[in-house]
Amino acid sequence: MARIGFLEGSIHGFLEALEHALESEELAKRRGLLQGLDPRVKLLGILALIVAATTSQRLTVIGAEVLLAIGLALASHIPLRTLMVRTWLGALAFTGLIAAPAIFLTPGLVLWHVPLLEWPVTAAGIRTAAYLISRVETAATLSMLLVLSTPWTHLLKALRVLRAPVVLVVVLGMTYRYILLLIGTAREIFESRRSRRVGGLDTGQQRRIAISAAGVLLSKTMYFSGEVYLAMQSRGFRGDAYVLDEFRMDRRNWSWLSLLVAASAGAMWAGRH
């Protein structure tokens, strides 16, 4: 079988990641605490908790928010393993790389020296790294809870509560709709080329194939966008975007919004210097 090139491999990976993300909509359909709330309540409440976590000056407060997030996940039937795999490990790996130098470079009380390298590990450095990692982990966990408990289409519409322009909501919705289709087309282009290829290709040939595939995909995209515009026009589109909100606030939603905002305000107060 012919070897998969870098670009082709990247497209495969991107498509798989997107498919994976779409699978998470299954979690959004479960009957749980967060799934039962109005998306606007979740968006505002979780945003407030993220602001509180990122501004907190106390690790105990950030830790309390992590516990709150875990509680929300359990009450929403979102497996902790999913959170761990998709959020905690990834966030730790990326933030750890950024935070690691601070452990050695931040001036302060030296607690220990790394054997052989003799790099000093300072208390202030550990504290700085701990704040960075814990804030990122908390914000990522809360964001993931929002994404996993809300269908993407509802989340987009909920953006309007933050005064996002209607046209932005519509364009994001269409992007979501077509990105899979176009990536699928790109994959088919590469697969059809691979099925007719014998032996390996040198870097230059691979580059030429990648460029020509990009050109073909671009021309297909242009054709498709023209057709989509005609289909929109056919149903009365004249350049202005409209969306239909399906959300309704009830007493339960107001109560949860108040609770989440109060918890965030409490965390901000408790997390002061």
Place this chain on the structure above:
Amino acid sequence: MAGPLFEVQNVRYCYERVVALDGATLTLPAGLRLALLGANGSGKSTLLRLLDALYFAESGAVRFEGETLTEERFDDESFEFDFRRRVGMVFQNPDVQLFNPSVFDEVAFGPLQLRWPAAEIRKRVEATLEGLQITHLKDRAPHRLSGGEKKRVAIASVLILDPQVLLLDEPTAALDPQSQSQMIETISGWKDSGRTVVTATHDLNILEEIADHCFVFRAGRVAAEGTPAEILDNEELLRQTGLLHSHRHIHKSGEVHSHPHRHHDHRF
């Protein structure tokens, strides 16, 4: 036959240098199910787009209830809204037509553009989905639907406006046999509904079920018209217009035999 709904008079339309319609002239009466028959590239899909005022004739005229369809006429918002509500088109590729992130949003798109009240839109979306028996798809993303489901959602997205005229571009193309049969059943159900249904197709097999009258296209103009039975009986016409092909098979004796063949022959 009822009075004319669309009049197409000596219309020419080109895609850059490729001529799609060249002197097409026909009259489409109201209230009938009409078929535009022709091989690929004969101009039938282009004509549908002209009838839906997505394209405009380079020369000649397309008239809807006596009114000539021009770009300038569609600058008038009230005229465009009235036309779009009364004339709906289902595209050949449903992925083109289903551009919203959910089926609910898709079906609600047309009425939203025409500024219907929100409560009315919700009610009509529910009723339309129910009518086509696709309520269970309401919250699904269009890219997760099967070909047949996509076609039904595409039809729902147009039917919600209760159009007087429905333009269907190859409605059974690329569908599995069961979805094809459902689609034919839906179109057959519009017989005597008072709605004008114009279907562009090259599938002779479904002709009698979906049409009361046919126009056969060749090289961008109408080569013939008549009832489905008249058209299907005219073997010479079908051969000339590329709707009939030769069928080759091997007899038990080993002799290869070839004769004209249309899929209509296989109907029981």
